[in-house]
Amino acid sequence: MTNAMKIPAQHAQTEDDNLSALFDGELDDPGARAILKDLSRDPERCRRLAEYALIGDSLRGLNRDAPHLTTRVMAALEQEPTVLAPMARPRDRRPALWLAAATVAAITWGLWSVSPRQDAPAAPMAAAPGQAGNVLPYLEAHQDFAQAVVAPSEMQFTRVNLAGVGQ
Amino acid sequence: MRAAWLLCLVALGARAGDPLPPAEAAVWLQRMADAARHVGYEGVFAFQHGDAPLQSLMVSNRPAPAGKDSRLLAMDGEQREVRCSQGISLSMQTAGGQVKVERRLNSRHFPDLLPANATPLANWYNVRLGEVGRVAGLDCRQVELTPRDAFRWGYVLCAEKETGLPLKAMMINDAGKPLMQYAFAEVKLGALPRNAPPPAQTASEAARPVAAGRVGVKSLPPGFTRITAVKRQLPNKPGEVEHWVFSDGLTHISLFLENAAQPVETLRGQSKLGMINMLTRQVGAMQATILGDAPWPAVEAIAMNLEARPGTVASGK
Structure with missing residues (x-):
């Protein structure tokens, strides 16, 4: 286009x-x-x-x-x-x-x-043990509203760069 | 030749089964929402998240003046129970002989998935009626909720013919692939189950309302409003965080705000099936974690519209 x-x-x-x-x-x-x-x-x-x-x-x-x-x-x-x-x-x-x-x-x-613009390299990465531990409390807290609860190990993470967005 | 092109365009723009007019759609939505609260029932349903193992739960509801009086009991794995009564929802989990009781911030569960006031959903979903089917031995009418934008997942429900109680529900992505499915295996309508009173005390500290925040949201996806803003302690995490929830009535997205002890790495997370999306970023002096069983554009829209309120000091990268 x-x-x-x-x-x-x-x-x-x-x-x-x-x-x-x-x-x-x-x-x-x-x-x-x-x-x-x-x-x-x-x-x-x-x-x-x-x-x-x-x-x-x-x-x-x-x-x-x-x-x-x-x-x-x-x-x-x-x-x-x-x-x-x-x-x-x-x-x-x-x-x-x-x-x-x-x-x-x-x-x-x-x-x-x-x-968000993905940094290079931006290949998805599985949650590292520390990262999984960081995410777990949020996933658990959200389950009051969620229809499903997923384990952190089911999540994939990607580093992103918020270029051009005021932080 | 030109006619062929136009015919193709017309066909491309057409949809299978015309959407109901908004007023009629609202009536169907409200009928299903009311039935889940005001009809007495007890039964067993199965649910499945993507291709995860099937799980079964027993559910019962007794109509009550203050809403519903429902009980949900897991029939597989660990002993878990959810009780919703008089606007209070409690989760009870038995492990090692101990019963852990926690207060939940929300009381929805299958078949009570639609909000109490379901009519506004007609603004954000096209509603189509499908064929009459049969679930758990009862006739039901298929009702398809197709989102009008990219900010929510679609639903296919099957509403019991007489009462409108959803006997089956399926959350689908934009390709029509099921993300979550519920279906009664057996259900008895008109039952008035006697649920034992819920525990008087809860183990977890009640959440407190949030005062003026240090973070604001410039805009939200269409139809979304903030329905909850509390300070609470998260499981297995020291200190309190602010927990906000945005919703259009069906889709719920959480925002967790806490002090950023150090520069926050911006991370995007996605569950394997794409149903749950999240983003962690820094907003002023705060770390923001946005998380929801919602399409990425909805999570992204909220995340990118957060702004630090004056008086906060940005220290992020």
Whole structure:
């Protein structure tokens, strides 16, 4: 989701790349038209497009009802009438794509800007014995409100750096 | 071609089973919440956290003017019991012939998971009705609570057909994977169990309300409010800490505040299944530990919106 130059569809390496690029609004007009044309004839690719949408939803915490989505997409395609009218110019479509892309980018940025930045190396580490001992009282105290109590050994910890946040 | 694209978009935006209108959703939520308190019942339920071993508990409730009078008894492992009566919740654990009694700050337990006033939840969850199923020999209607944002987990409940009592409950993550499951194996509705009076004295010191704090919260995730702020002694930890709790009625996030004896290392913690998230950081002269069975964005939002109140001296890194 950047202002990167649009890539022709034929340069994309795989079909998945094409679908991903389409969803991100990164294809040029002929490329987008070609993918959309294929899409209406290829249920499998439409299913993958649905998955890309779900991934986007997941990133925004909106991922729901995944098992039914493909069915609905397929049903919608089956009911689609054959369109004989001339195609509208791609320019009519693309602003909507850019808008969607920009919205996702803004949400991603909004989350990223307040997220703790992980120091390098930032590989998760199991709770060290001392650390586990430090965490246990909090886990126990929270159990008055929690639905489950986990042992400190079930927790994984990562050092993070609160860059840009006043402490 | 364009039509195909639009059809795909429409389909992508659609959901299985339309959400109930807010007013109707609120009625269902409140019905389930009331049933858990005002219906007499006794039975045995099983619960499972992720792929952990199944555990079973006996539960009974007798409607009472001051709320509920419930008893929860662990049937596996150590002898544990929770008693909730007249707004007081006690935890009793027997080990080595000794009974350790502690006062709990909260009295919710399955099937009483929804807050007393459940209607505001309709603002934060889409509610959908599912199929009629059967749990513990009783017919129940599936009720799905889907969060409208990333700050809470989803729930799938099965409300008994006549009373609305949740016979089954499942907390799920955003991929629909179960994080916690409860289900009655057997239950008798309309029972009026006679629970023995709870112990008159508690072993633990009662928590004290917190006065003006040295830390403030600039903003909270939508729907969350501070429901508790006490000073208390934590198990196996010297000294007192401030324990705040933020909740939307279903999700609870604790904030523990204590003096930072030395610079606090900022640590993020997550349980294996991702259900519990926590962050420890320094805020002014205080160490803040934020912990909850809530998605990371909720814990993060609270952690990142803490600020030291004037008069405190920052010494952290």
